[in-house]
Amino acid sequence: MEIISKSSEQTQKIAQELATNLQGGEILCFSGELGAGKTTFIQGLAKGLEIKENLTSPTFIIFKKYQAKNNLEFYHFDLYRIQDPQEILDLGYTEIVNSKNNISAIEWSEKIKDQIPLKNVIHIKLEYLDENQRKITIN
Template identity: 40%
Template sequence: MMKITYQLPDIKEVAKTIISQAGNKVLLFYGEMGAGKTTLIKEIAKQLLVEDVTSSPTFSIINEYRTHSGESLYHFDFYRINDENEVYQFGAEEYLDSGNWCFVEWPEKVENLLPLDAHAIRISINHDGTRSLEMK
């Protein structure tokens, strides 16, 4: 398990650390609304040399980006999912099993679909405004 406390100016180094520590490319981001999940995902994508503008796929559920080398990266936001069957319908398992980077926000909405070897990243806001991150 990895634990980090950080502020926004540290996010580039946090992203690099996550990339270097990830043995699996499926990263599950847990945290309350406003904890900084999307901000961290944007920085990880930037460090992976994504050329596209990244944004939260809240309404589209999934966004696909391309890295400089042409690799696909998938960013899921399951906040608006009410039933796991919705996710089955668009083939989320194929994305998650693709071997490409997959960043999943609100994974607790689709627990039964997630790979067992995915990394769970929990972000919480501290009283002083810093963020605490645990990666398992």
Template identity: 35%
Template sequence: MQIEIKNLETLQPAAREFIDQMSDRTVFAFYGGMGAGKTTFIKAVCKELGVTETVASPTFAIINEYKGENGEPIYHFDFYRIHKLEEVFDFGYEDYLYSGHTCFIEWPELVEQILPENTVKLSIRETDSGSRIIECIS
């Protein structure tokens, strides 16, 4: 999988393309530096999945839960502020990551050892022209 987002006008079509390629996979880990576009892309995907609530990075909450078009939960994690893996154990990560519901994870490198084996790992990077490339790295 490789998706290019040339500008904001191509963001929603890129999100639809991503959804078309999700298949039955549910856990998606987004790797990329600060400002790479992880949250922006996850917002676009959530919009395409029918989320009507405000989608924001759960930097301080660690996890946000949204409802998709079908009423199913969508979980959005941001592990940027995790200092110890025990913090993830404390909120019962298994209940979310192994629920069978869609999970989007920002800053997964901080919790890689607890990610499910079938996690789809994706890289988001900015090109010299300012576009973003999203590609599967697993």
């Protein structure tokens, strides 16, 4: 599915809508350059998952955990700074993404291509078109 978003608000609405269809166990893998809107999209997911806390970019930590609706836990990974996939494996990555109780959103997932499970994965690509427009591809 391809959508052109014309504002960050629209991107968050699209994400919020997607969030209502998540049940637990999904792994959302994001690709797109810096400023493409990955974190903005994930903020919309957080809204849709009824997360009360403000979702900020986990710049100096690799992931952050949030309490979501229906007793689900939401994990936001930002792998921009990792050098080696082993770094996230050491933090319990495999258990986190394989739990049906968790929903994971991973920015810069291309850095851990070989560690992405084969099942329950949703790929979301964000592309910069102009200042306010982004192409969002979800599959």
